[in-house]
Structures are given as structure tokens and as C-alpha cells.
Amino acid sequence: MKLNELLSSVEIIPTLKTQNIQVNGIAFNSKNIKEGYLFVAISGTHSDGHTYIEDAITNGAIAVVGEQELFLNEVPYFQVKDARKALAYLAKTFYKNPTNNKTLIGITGTNGKTTTSYMMKHILESQGISCAVFGSISIIINNEEYSSTHTTLDPLTFHELAAKSTDQVIIMEVSSHGLVQQRVEGLEFDYCIFTNIEHEHLDYHKDMESYYLAKQSLFTYLKSNGKAILLSSNDWSERLNTYVNSLGREVIKINGSSPTYTIDIDKIIEQQTGKVFSLTTQMQGEHNINNAAAAFATSVDFGLDAKRVELTLNNFKGIPGRYQLFPLANSATAVVDYAHTANAFHYILDTVKSQNARMIYHVFGFRGNRDVQKRARMIEMSLKYADRCILTFDDLNGVPAEQMINELENLGAHEKCLIYPDRTEAIKYAWEIAGPGDWIVITGKGNEAYKQSYSLSTKSDIDTLNYLLSTKHSAKPEIESLL
Structure with a gap:
């Protein structure tokens, strides 16, 4: 050129x-x-x-x-x-405006972006519509999967890959960081989906108002005939609804005031007709029902038959690191999830509790140089549901190990909290003390690779569980802190 x-x-x-x-x-x-x-x-x-x-x-x-x-x-x-x-x-x-001849779907929210994007891909491809996905787990174009470095790619990399894609639809996870850094500038979306917003990333955005405004900015990139799919759960959602209406864009609203759809436990109800459809998938929990509702509403507006969308959702098996279950030999269950906020803890732990868990052992940590204001609330939520909180390292991101240990000790000064800095040892410990009917909930990293080296030469939480499964580790030590 x-x-x-x-x-x-x-x-x-x-x-x-x-x-x-x-x-x-x-x-x-x-x-x-x-x-x-x-x-x-x-x-x-x-x-x-x-x-x-x-x-x-x-x-x-x-x-x-x-x-x-x-x-x-x-x-x-x-x-x-x-x-x-x-x-x-x-x-x-x-790259000659490579998204011009494709349907472009953007998904933003504190939680649920990845799961909703994969649900959308599953639904659309079941109807013969090819989809590319750009997100935090991976990038998929032309049925080829590549590793992902950012939730939202820089515009140069995105347009280069979009130009190679022959897919009919591109589904993007759009982070608040990506919006502030103008990574989606110049794009025109057919659909923008809002899942939720809660206290997160305030190390970057400084306050909730700035964080909200970053999320809100996605909807300025809607085409003139583009539509917003909004899951309404609080005042921020209602404010976004008002804003999108002021732009003259159509809103398909789930729950809240004057909704298009409402959710009733595990079903979605179309308000105009009263028709009821199931949102059941193999991913349990209220949060995944919400994700399924967003995918359902978008797919139906896209032109797919609602009944076929319902049946397709029922066959959705989930994705790595998002409520991924591991049945253990001793009749206990382990689950790995990316949950890293208090509200996300509520959803996953409440879901586990509803499975009649005898004891819940919750393994999690905090990311260094990230939002410290949410940490106490995360522990508070874990203590509400878990019988034992096993605090450990997440990504240190340059924070000295001693400093993070002090943080864990200060925030975890509770009789139900144990501290195992080595993440693989924390998971191993929970594995060893779990019995029949118990659940081990491991949150924070999902399918992400470890950035630190630990005593077990494993690469991720999933890899650690698979290692323990392969070695049939089952000894039961006394309960104690490693510190």
C-alpha cells in the first residue's frame, strides 16, 4: 500500500x-x-x-x-x-477493513466474557455459521487455535488476524483496559453484550465511575443498526441501558425494568410472547445461567430458531478452566475456575454448596500489583461458604514473596484460613484432606499457566490436578499451616 x-x-x-x-x-x-x-x-x-x-x-x-x-x-x-x-x-x-463483511460481536463485563463467547460460538457453529473467537483463553480463526497474550488484542495484531479469517462471525472479548487503550477504535459492532460489572481493576481505573465509563464506551462503537444485549443486575446496568437508548441504538434487555427477557431459575422467558426456554448447560451455577441467557438472546436476534438454540445450549460442555470438574477417586470433587472477584466467588461457591457438598475447601490467592481493595471482600465471601480457606500465591507480578505472604497472613487471620504459599502444595493439601462428598474449589487462574515455579513441576491448576490424579495421591496429613 x-x-x-x-x-x-x-x-x-x-x-x-x-x-x-x-x-x-x-x-x-x-x-x-x-x-x-x-x-x-x-x-x-x-x-x-x-x-x-x-x-x-x-x-x-x-x-x-x-x-x-x-x-x-x-x-x-x-x-x-x-x-x-x-x-x-x-x-x-x-488490512482493508477486514471486519467489514463479517458480523462483529463484542462482549464486555467483569465476569462471564469468555464463557459467553464460547457459548455463542457453540450455538452459531451448530447452525453451520463459522466463528472466530478473540479472547483470554485463545484465538480461534478458520478452526485453527492460537495462544492469546491479551484479552483484547492491539489493533494491529487484531486486524492482521481478522484479514486472515474466512469466518462469517467474529466474537471478541473486550476488556476495560482494551477500551481505555483504544484497541477497538475504528471497529463497528453488530452486537455489544454487557454481562455485569463489579469491583475490579481499580488499580488501573482508580474508581468504579472510571471503570464503568470504560465499559460504557464499547457501545459507542455499535453500528447505526447495531444492538446492545444487556444483563441487568444493578444500578450500573440500568444506567447503561439509559445511555445506549440515548445513542439511538436498540437494547435487548435481560431482567431489570421493562425487560425483553427475564430469567427464572434456569429458564428464560420472552416477555412479549410468554414463551419459556431452558438455559441448562453442563456448566452449573447462576452465573452460567446468566451467560447462557446473553448467548441465547443474541443468537435468537441473529435469526436462529429459539428452540434450536435451547437444544444446542443443552449440549454445551463447557471450556477449560471455567467450572471445570474433576471427579476424584475418593468420591470427592475438584473444580477449577477463573473466579477472581468476591461476586464470582459467591456464584461458584453457592453453586458448589447447592450440590450438597459435605465440606468445601477453597484454594485461592491474590495477584500482585493488582486491585488490593477487593481482597478483604474476597476472603469474606470465601469464609461465608467454605469450611476452610487455603490461601496461596497467584501471580506475584514482581511483588516479593515475603510481601505477599505478609498480606495473606494479615487478611487470612482467621481460624478457618490456612496459608500455603506454594500453589501446588496448597492444591495437594486440599486433595489429601478431602473425603467422600467433599469439594475442592480452586479459583483465580482457570486454565492460565503458572508464572512462578513451585515444588511440583506442573504448569497450571489443571495440570496439577491431572498430575495428582495420575499418581493417585491420597495420604491424609494433619491440618496445619506450612508457615
């Missing part, structure tokens, strides 16, 4: 006559620059791309876009007001 054609998608200040230079690619990391590439200098949280301009030129950049007022001797330089926004439109133009 020629440089003048590419730059026509962004506003240059001051307006310069662009040159008819061939652009072979775009990069915002100087290490990824190849001969003939355009370099976009972004001022990030930890580093400033403008300091790497000379490296980019050395590596073959033929032009540079940035926010600072600069003059370069070697290559043309073009100043823009917002380099992140410019990158999104440059990527969209370079």
Missing part, C-alpha cells in the same frame, strides 16, 4: 503532503520493524515509543508517525494528536 493512501485515514498536524512511498507493513515496536515498514511511536505506560525512532529507522522504517513535534532528516515524520487512535485506523486501512 502507498503511504499517501495509508495516511489518508488519519489527521496529520499540520497537514503535510504525503509521499508516494510503498509501505510493506506497520509496527509500533521498533524491534518488529522490517524494511519498508511504517513505525508508529506510542507513549506507553512504561516506555515512550518516540525514544525508539532511531532504532526503527535503523531497522528499515521508511516513515514515522508520532505525537511529538519532531523533524527527521532520514525519513518523513507525521505528527498526530493521538498515536494509539492513529494506529487503530492505520491498521484498519492497511
Whole structure:
């Protein structure tokens, strides 16, 4: 693509006559620059791309876009007001707007994005509609699965992959971080789904108002005929409903005031007709009923027969790391889930309690350098349901182990709490003391790989359970803290 054609998608200040230079690619990391590439200098949280301009030129950049007022001797330089926004439109133009001929579905919310996206994929593909998924577990395009580095990809990577996709539908998890960092800038959504919002990520957003506004911004990217699917559970949801209406976009509302659908235990009721459909899947719990309701409402509006959607949901077997069950040899049960907020704890532990669990052992930890305000509430919720809380490490993210141990000791100063810093030993301990009818609930990481090394040479919570299953570990030690 020629440089003048590419730059026509962004506003240059001051307006310069662009040159008819061939652009072979775009990069915002100087290490990824190849001969003939355009370099976009972004001022990030930890580093400033403008300091790497000379490296980019050395590596073959033929032009540079940035926010600072600069003059370069070697290559043309073009100043823009917002380099992140410019990158999104440059990527969209370079890859020829690859989502233009596809149905684009965006899902946002504190919890439920991944499960809802996989439910949607399951429903649509059962009707012969091919789907790509971009999310926290993986990226799936053209039935090929790739590892995922972020819940919401940067726009350059997203458009590159979307251009390779021959799928009819693209389903995206859209995080609040991704929205603030303008990773979906320039996209036009056919459907935007809102699952819920609760106290989370306030290390980044500072307060709930900022967090909510980040989520709300997704709905500004709806097409003029696009629709919002809103699960209404609190005042934030009702506020979002009012906002989307003010944009002139149609809202399909589940629960709350004046709903399109209501949920009754494990069923969804269409208010206009009174028709009732089951939301039963192999993923138990009220939270997964809510996820199924969002997938159901979107699929029916998409044009699928409601009865067939109902039957398809009944066959949904779940996804790795989201309420994933492991029956144990001693008639106990282990479950791995990504739950990492107090409300998510409520849903999964309440679900386990409803299974007539004799004893519940809850294994979880806190992520370093993340929202510390939610931690006490997480322990409070765990203590409400669990017979024993086994506190352990999650991702430390650079926080010294001693500091995290102190945090666990301070917050876990309760007779029902034990502290096992080694996550694999924490899981092993719960495994050893569990008996028939007991449940081990392991939350926080789901299918994610460990970032720390532990005593067992396993890579994840799922891998640890599989290891214990394969070795038939069953000894029962006395209850004690390893500290």
C-alpha cells in the first residue's frame, strides 16, 4: 500500500503532503520493524515509543508517525494528536477493513466474557455459521487455535488476524483496559453484550465511575443498526441501558425494568410472547445461567430458531478452566475456575454448596500489583461458604514473596484460613484432606499457566490436578499451616 493512501485515514498536524512511498507493513515496536515498514511511536505506560525512532529507522522504517513535534532528516515524520487512535485506523486501512463483511460481536463485563463467547460460538457453529473467537483463553480463526497474550488484542495484531479469517462471525472479548487503550477504535459492532460489572481493576481505573465509563464506551462503537444485549443486575446496568437508548441504538434487555427477557431459575422467558426456554448447560451455577441467557438472546436476534438454540445450549460442555470438574477417586470433587472477584466467588461457591457438598475447601490467592481493595471482600465471601480457606500465591507480578505472604497472613487471620504459599502444595493439601462428598474449589487462574515455579513441576491448576490424579495421591496429613 502507498503511504499517501495509508495516511489518508488519519489527521496529520499540520497537514503535510504525503509521499508516494510503498509501505510493506506497520509496527509500533521498533524491534518488529522490517524494511519498508511504517513505525508508529506510542507513549506507553512504561516506555515512550518516540525514544525508539532511531532504532526503527535503523531497522528499515521508511516513515514515522508520532505525537511529538519532531523533524527527521532520514525519513518523513507525521505528527498526530493521538498515536494509539492513529494506529487503530492505520491498521484498519492497511488490512482493508477486514471486519467489514463479517458480523462483529463484542462482549464486555467483569465476569462471564469468555464463557459467553464460547457459548455463542457453540450455538452459531451448530447452525453451520463459522466463528472466530478473540479472547483470554485463545484465538480461534478458520478452526485453527492460537495462544492469546491479551484479552483484547492491539489493533494491529487484531486486524492482521481478522484479514486472515474466512469466518462469517467474529466474537471478541473486550476488556476495560482494551477500551481505555483504544484497541477497538475504528471497529463497528453488530452486537455489544454487557454481562455485569463489579469491583475490579481499580488499580488501573482508580474508581468504579472510571471503570464503568470504560465499559460504557464499547457501545459507542455499535453500528447505526447495531444492538446492545444487556444483563441487568444493578444500578450500573440500568444506567447503561439509559445511555445506549440515548445513542439511538436498540437494547435487548435481560431482567431489570421493562425487560425483553427475564430469567427464572434456569429458564428464560420472552416477555412479549410468554414463551419459556431452558438455559441448562453442563456448566452449573447462576452465573452460567446468566451467560447462557446473553448467548441465547443474541443468537435468537441473529435469526436462529429459539428452540434450536435451547437444544444446542443443552449440549454445551463447557471450556477449560471455567467450572471445570474433576471427579476424584475418593468420591470427592475438584473444580477449577477463573473466579477472581468476591461476586464470582459467591456464584461458584453457592453453586458448589447447592450440590450438597459435605465440606468445601477453597484454594485461592491474590495477584500482585493488582486491585488490593477487593481482597478483604474476597476472603469474606470465601469464609461465608467454605469450611476452610487455603490461601496461596497467584501471580506475584514482581511483588516479593515475603510481601505477599505478609498480606495473606494479615487478611487470612482467621481460624478457618490456612496459608500455603506454594500453589501446588496448597492444591495437594486440599486433595489429601478431602473425603467422600467433599469439594475442592480452586479459583483465580482457570486454565492460565503458572508464572512462578513451585515444588511440583506442573504448569497450571489443571495440570496439577491431572498430575495428582495420575499418581493417585491420597495420604491424609494433619491440618496445619506450612508457615
